[in-house]
Amino acid sequence: MQITNILIWQTNKTLRNFELEENKVNVITGDSGKGKSSILSIIDYCLLSSSSDGISKTNVDNFVNWYGIRFNLNGKYHTICRKATHYEEDDFVYFDKNGEIPETPINNLKKNVLKEHLNYEFGINSSLKIPYGGRFIQQGSKISYRYFIPHCFIDQTTLTSSEHLYSKISDLKTRERIDRTFDMALGSEHAETMIMRTRLEELQRNLARIEYKQSASKDSYVNFENEIESLYDRAYHLGLARSNNQEPTVGDKLDHLKTIISYKDINEIPEINERIRLEKEYFTLNKELSDINDYIETSTEYKKFLKENQDSLLIAKYLDDNYNNIIYTENIYSIVKSLLNQSLEIKKAIAQKGKNSLISKTHEKKKEIESKISLLSKKLSLLSNENITPSALYRFIGELSSEVKRVDVIPKHDYTESIESITSKIDELEGKVKDNNIFKEYTLSLLNDKIKQTLSRMPLKGFEDATPIVNKGKKTLDLVNKNQVEKMIDIGSASNYMYVHVAYFLALHELVRERNVRWVPRFLVIDQPSTPYFSTGGRKTDDFASLDAALNEINSFIEKMKSHGGFQIILLEHIEESYWLEREMENFKLVDNELRGDYGLIHFN
Missing domain, CATH: 1.20.120 (Four Helix Bundle (Hemerythrin (Met), subunit A))
Structure with a gap:
């Protein structure tokens, strides 16, 4: 999935159409307060997020009737539009399966129907279920394409966070979704193994139930x-x-x-x-x-x-x-x-x-x-x-x-044969699950290697020779440096944290694309990686040149992914277009115009 258009129907009946290119770094740049950070949340909202947090009410939503995105998924173009958040919430959206952009959207499809359609397009069928439940996600519940969206967003707050890699990780439901589908996203868990784990859980529950019946079974004497x-x-x-x-x-x-x-x-x-x-x-x-x-x-x-x-x-x-x-x-x-x-x-x-x-x-x-x-x-x-x-x-x-x-005797039922049959199936599946667990460990080592390769081209200050280790449980990136473990929270500067997040997500998507994982979209939204290099007054700092390493890595990543079906990055920034043109970053493209002066995301002629 790559996005071709971000659509905003303003209250003055005009359409703001931000056209994006596939397999490019699409830069939406401008001054602070112009609404560009809302782009990330608008995309998430149009992909049927239950939350609209991040869309500015004052600078954006109050002037909007509809939001929409047009995207390419499996070679087919689709359009999804949703009413602005200040309207009363309903269960309907606008959807066009041919990617047509309407003059004025009209609700024509229930959200749950559209979710099923998108699940199908992402290769997620009803047999894919969560094998292990949690506080918010029940065991056996169906997997949704929404569970993989967090891998496609790095908001501004998260980009320099010392405590976590993912946006909205404080939302425990979001965290559980990431935890339960992390291995699927990396391609170390696929449809067959997910079904296998779900089946194993079902068999183990069934075995426990039958063993209880066996222990409790006795002759029935029908009232005698x-x-x-x-x-x-x-x-x-x-x-x-x-x-x-x-x-x-x-x-x-x-x-x-x-x-x-x-x-x-x-x-x-x-x-x-x-x-x-x-x-x-x-x-x-x-x-x-x-x-x-x-x-x-x-x-x-x-x-x-x-x-x-x-x-x-x-x-x-x-x-x-x-x-x-x-x-x-x-x-x-x-x-x-x-x-x-x-x-x-x-x-x-x-x-x-x-x-x-x-x-x-x-x-x-x-x-x-x-x-x-x-x-x-x-x-x-x-x-x-x-x-x-x-x-x-x-x-x-x-x-x-x-x-x-x-005396009428109904003899007790002997479940021995059933128990032996189920136990045999469990033993077989446990062997396969064990093999898959080894493959998961191998996959995590591959991810660590890719992160290390990326960080070798944009080294962390003070940790130039450190080895990155993804903490799968906490969703952080720790370092092994000079025979000591440095927790992510101790790595230091905002610039280092920006490097860590960019390196992690580029490495993750590289592994995803190499393994052709269908259910992870082919785009990544990064909100203002230049933030560490601006002072509180908006002036460039002496360390601004360190931004080049990250932007060059992003530019090279797009080139590398062309051999794996392509990839798209949407960059929300402060920097001028001249910045990447001077550095000949050929995969960078300015979306619309720079949002400066009187020109912003919301613009009335």
Whole structure:
């Protein structure tokens, strides 16, 4: 897209027609206060900007009925006209698809229809969507040609700004548009990769949704939940179900009820057998405990008996101790010795203690059996306490069989196959996205190289050998100088900042044209690059000669772009026509006349 005419229908019915040439530096120059800075905003306004900021109300808009531009897009000429901003805003514009300039414009097309047409002409279709949303732009919203317009304007304030490269960057919506489409503008993101990223986002959201469904999916029992719960409770009280620490699900309960009716004999039911087994074991252990208690009691009485016998044998010890004082026959002495030995054995039996004693081991066995009995009691307590007859069980099982058949079960859906399919697609797309991210980094390095080449011909004062680095996130240009990083805000003079902005945008458009990016227009409006070289009183400063480097670069850029389909620069300036004529800048062209004295953007004959 290049602009051929800037049109202003004044309130006195006269048309101001500023004719521009394609593939040239079109200079609109003149004194301050003549309205030339409004040109940038007029172009943006006619390209359907929602804002008219920058069009002077006092010097321009109050004297205008209509604004318009005529432009060449893809070899076809079109004309767009909009009412002056002091008129009530409406949704209509004037549009002529053949580029005719009307005597007086009349609204004939809705703005949203024209935007769709321009999107089509710029190669932007409905499938191009924002893959990542923000505060002002929703994820999945359609991309518009308007998102690429900021790459075509450098207003006077921005040109010498120390904080940002782009105009209106303080408008967060504008900033988001630049951020979301920056890679598209550089040609490192194209229709295929944008669609791919959008598709990847959709798949990832879809996968998360299906994985949630998979985790939450369960059998549906179509209003039979209460009946299943009731039947299971009855089965439990009949001893046909066990109590667990964790409450079984409705599905688990239904499965258990189905298992019960599958048995042909109640003795096959594990819960019935389990109770019988536990009761039998409980009885056996109680019998064993009773025997042990009897033994312990008998052992105690036996020791008491031995103690009594030991006392009766004390006479034998006396006779033995007084052997020399008593006359024994041989038979009597043998009897005394025998009684004495019996007394010693009884003493040993009474004195036997410790872990190895029989009675100690018996007590340990008793504790072990008591522990088992306690555990069995707990298990039995979890089972039904009701005494149920076999006939009652058979009646319940018969009823249960009939009731279970009535339950209508809608089985849970298994999403495994869908999850695997989507995951496979995500893996494939993520691989392609990763490759594209590498290409983006490469593109940014190319942009930095082009900026460096441009700055080598108009070097920054104090940073002549520095390497420029575009800060993609902040949209600033930093420098690496003598192994130190200099932030854009620290680069210094207004002249340096003008150089930075001109170098950045020329490098960007060179890369765009080399890659033939359709959605970025082929023009750039630069508002007063000579500003740093005029004093506050409007006089030229001693550093005015530094402007030559920037203007020569602009002139050379137009020549270079002729081999890439051409490019147009609209320069809003203070300098006289003689300035570029003396320096033989062959691609510079004066638009209309210099705006000086009584002659301005708005002019009444």
